[in-house]
Amino acid sequence: MAQRIRLAKRVVAESDRLAKALSDRFNRAGVFVANLMSSPGAGKTTLLEETARRLQGELRLAAIEGDLATDRDARRLRAAGLPCRQINTGGGCHLSARQVLDAVRDLDLGALDVLFIENVGNLVCPAEFDLGEHRRVVVSSTPEGDDKPVKYPIAFHHADCVVLNKIDLLAATDFSLEAYRRFVRGLRPRLPILELSCRTGEGVEAWIDWVRVQRRAVAGKTASA
């Protein structure tokens, strides 16, 4: 047991060292980096497709796509005009700092304004791994049910913003907006909750504004550093 704990500590220390290296690279390049987490199928890729369409010509965007298998999401993002690197974890349940370091090695980060990291669809494990990002975004969706914040508290605890997607399905589900907001506020009283539908476009502009504002805040900080 003691041996297991020592080894686990060494693995965590190595992961933190690599995350710090990533964070340094991102800050030197002045690129704003957001790490997106959610259950499978909550709509991370659809949100990024919509984001690419709306910010095209205004900000220089790119994405890193994490999936167990296939390059389906990367192809969707490229089709939406978003340059993208696919990472296949081969069964791994989250992206690691090592994988992201490898993926950005030959990327010209200085030529980017925003880099999105779309993590593996998993509301548990990705929350434990720092990828050097500036902001963490948790994407929920109404068909998952309104109690996910209390049942998966770690992801929400570390989030800088919560996107609640698929509000077009509110009437077709038993989801209570009031309960969801209460559960999120119970964990994090001031966490922004952006309620939207990528399908209808309702509410998406508030998300785009959040990206703009966060990016400016980070750019101002890294420029003056």
Add this chain to the structure above:
Amino acid sequence: MAQRIRLAKRVVAESDRLAKALSDRFNRAGVFVANLMSSPGAGKTTLLEETARRLQGELRLAAIEGDLATDRDARRLRAAGLPCRQINTGGGCHLSARQVLDAVRDLDLGALDVLFIENVGNLVCPAEFDLGEHRRVVVSSTPEGDDKPVKYPIAFHHADCVVLNKIDLLAATDFSLEAYRRFVRGLRPRLPILELSCRTGEGVEAWIDWVRVQRRAVAGKTASA
């Protein structure tokens, strides 16, 4: 690295040993055990509520509920008449054989016909851990999108049955039944796919029949052993 691999092998061997102990206990008691896995919010708990209502008086059922936090699901199952033990993993991304062994220690398994294990909502990690179950069930839901079988192949690869829930939302989503079936068949040509809606009740009877048939098959085998 060699040390890490040796240690990982030891942890896996220990986990397999405990799963074998569970399997022996289940077989001695003659109880049919199904391990349910899905993304968060696909509808495992709702499916079990519905199962309890329909099999009440016919089969003696119980459940083990795995969640990171809260006893919300256990309370829902008890309200539906299903005796239930809650396991809180405290952040852990899957149920372990050790946790299930502790949960069944003072359960009279011989007085049960069927034990459902509802795993942590996670389409990745639970697939790697044997809990001594007779059958594995993967629950999908239409709002997650039709491509989950190819994006999360490990869970489907090890499944004995796939339940596709929330077919009442088909018209409100971009989900293609044909694509979903093709993706599942591409991985596992003969895997049963039960399409249903716990909300409307459509298709649920086929699931109940699946439980009856599997339970009889296992009871016949353990009785003759």
